[in-house]
Amino acid sequence: MIREKARDAVVSGARGMALAVMAWTASIVLSVLTVVSVVYIPLGIGVVTTPTVLTALREYAVKRRELAASWSGVRIPARYAPLPEPVRGGIMGRVELTNALLRDPATWRDLRWLWVDTLIGGGVAIVAPALLAEGVLGLLMGAGLWRPIVEAGGTYWFAFVPVSGQGTALLAALLGCVWLALALRFNPVLVHAHFRLTRAALAPTETAELTRRVEKLTETRRDAVDASAAELRRIERDLHDGAQARLVAMGMDLGTIEMLLDKDPEKARRLLAQARQSSVDALAELRDLVRGIHPPVLAERGLGDAVRALALRMPVPTEVTVELDGRAEAPVESAAYFAVSELLTNAVKHSGADRLWIDLHHSEGRLRATVTDNGRGGADPAAGSGLAGVERRLGTFDGVLAVSSPAGGPTMVTMEIPCELS
Structure with a gap:
C-alpha cells in the first residue's frame, strides 16, 4: 500500500511539473499570439495568422483534454462548431475561416482557459512536485547537507526552520517527512484539482450545451423527416412498379380467363397458371418490401x-x-x-x-x-x-x-x- 502511494505521489509530481511547464510556456505563448493576431485583424495581418494560431490553440486544448482523461479520469467534452467545407484557398478563404473560428463560442472558452491555466492552473500543478522536492531537501539537510551551506554563508532557512547545526537539521528532516507525507496524500488530488479547474474553464456551460442540443435535435429532426419522406416515396414506387403492376396484370388475366372458360378452356388453363405465378411473385415482392421496412426476425x-x-x-x-x-x-x-x-x-x-x-x-x-x-x-x-x-x-x-x-x-x-x- 505504501509503495503504491509512493509511486502515485512521484508520478503525480512528475505530471504536475509537466503541467506547470506547459501552463507557463505553451499557454502563455498561445495566449499572447492569439491576442496579438486578433488585434491585427483590422490591419489585414491577423486575417492571415489568426486561423493558424486558433487551429494550434484547438489542437493544444484537445491534447490537454486527452491528458485530463488519461492522467486523472476527468473527461472534458469538446464542442467545436464545424468549420466551413470545403475550405477555400486565398485571402477570401482565410477571411471565411477566421470568421467561423471567431464566431464559435468554444474558441473563446479555449482562450479563457489559457489565462486560467497560466494564472491558476500552473500554480496548483506545481505544488505536487514542490512537496516532493521540499521533502527530499529536508531529508538531505538532516543527512548533512547543511554543513557546507552553513559553513559558506551562515544560517540556512528551511521553510520556518533556521538550520545552523545538527539539531536544527534534524528538525528540517522532520519537516521534510511532513512534506513527503503531504505529497503521498495530496499529490494525486492536486493533479485532479488542476484538471477539474481545466474542465471548469473548457467545458461548455449548461446554456451552451442546451443550445447545441436544440440545434442538433432540430437538424436531426429535419433529416428524419427527409428520410421518412424518401422512404415513403421508395415504398410507393416499389408498390407501383412491382406488386401493384403484377396485381393489375393478374386481374386482367382473370378477366380474360372468365371469357375463355367456355370458348378455349386450354388457353384459359394456361392463363390461370400465369395468374397463379403472378400472385406468387406479387406476394414475394410484398414480403421483400415488408422485410425492408422492418424485418420479421428483428421484431x-x-x-x-x-x-x-x-x-x-x-x-x-x-x-x-x-x-x-x-x-x-x-x-x-x-x-x-x-x-x-x-x-x-x-x-x-x-x-x-x-x-x-x-x-x-x-x-x-x-x-x-x-x-x-x-x-x-x-x-x-x-x-x-x-x-x-x-x-x-x-x-x-x-x-x-x-x-x-x-x-x-x-x-x-x-x-x-x-x-x-x-
Whole structure:
C-alpha cells in the first residue's frame, strides 16, 4: 500500500511539473499570439495568422483534454462548431475561416482557459512536485547537507526552520517527512484539482450545451423527416412498379380467363397458371418490401439474431459477437439494424475485404455496434460512401459514428446510440 502511494505521489509530481511547464510556456505563448493576431485583424495581418494560431490553440486544448482523461479520469467534452467545407484557398478563404473560428463560442472558452491555466492552473500543478522536492531537501539537510551551506554563508532557512547545526537539521528532516507525507496524500488530488479547474474553464456551460442540443435535435429532426419522406416515396414506387403492376396484370388475366372458360378452356388453363405465378411473385415482392421496412426476425428475435441472419446473407465470411442482456426499444433496434446493414453493404462494395467482423454490446447506457473489415481502407464519411447517411440516421437518436480507416486498412466503424435495455 505504501509503495503504491509512493509511486502515485512521484508520478503525480512528475505530471504536475509537466503541467506547470506547459501552463507557463505553451499557454502563455498561445495566449499572447492569439491576442496579438486578433488585434491585427483590422490591419489585414491577423486575417492571415489568426486561423493558424486558433487551429494550434484547438489542437493544444484537445491534447490537454486527452491528458485530463488519461492522467486523472476527468473527461472534458469538446464542442467545436464545424468549420466551413470545403475550405477555400486565398485571402477570401482565410477571411471565411477566421470568421467561423471567431464566431464559435468554444474558441473563446479555449482562450479563457489559457489565462486560467497560466494564472491558476500552473500554480496548483506545481505544488505536487514542490512537496516532493521540499521533502527530499529536508531529508538531505538532516543527512548533512547543511554543513557546507552553513559553513559558506551562515544560517540556512528551511521553510520556518533556521538550520545552523545538527539539531536544527534534524528538525528540517522532520519537516521534510511532513512534506513527503503531504505529497503521498495530496499529490494525486492536486493533479485532479488542476484538471477539474481545466474542465471548469473548457467545458461548455449548461446554456451552451442546451443550445447545441436544440440545434442538433432540430437538424436531426429535419433529416428524419427527409428520410421518412424518401422512404415513403421508395415504398410507393416499389408498390407501383412491382406488386401493384403484377396485381393489375393478374386481374386482367382473370378477366380474360372468365371469357375463355367456355370458348378455349386450354388457353384459359394456361392463363390461370400465369395468374397463379403472378400472385406468387406479387406476394414475394410484398414480403421483400415488408422485410425492408422492418424485418420479421428483428421484431421476433431482437437485434442480435437479426444481425446474425444478416451476416449469413453476406457474400464474404462474417463473424458476429453479441453481448446484449436485453432488448432496446423497437425504433432504436431498427436504426441499429439498418445502420449495420448499410455498413456491411459498404464494406462488400468498396473495401475489397474478404472477411468482416461485427461486435454488438451494451455498456454505460449505450448500444455500441462495431463493423470491421480487412479491406483496403480509406473510407471517408464526406466522400459520399453512405457513411454520412448512417450518421444522419443515428443522429435522430442522438447517436454518433466514428470511423477509423487508414490507407491500407483495416477499417473500423463504430456507432453508439444512448438507450437502455429491457
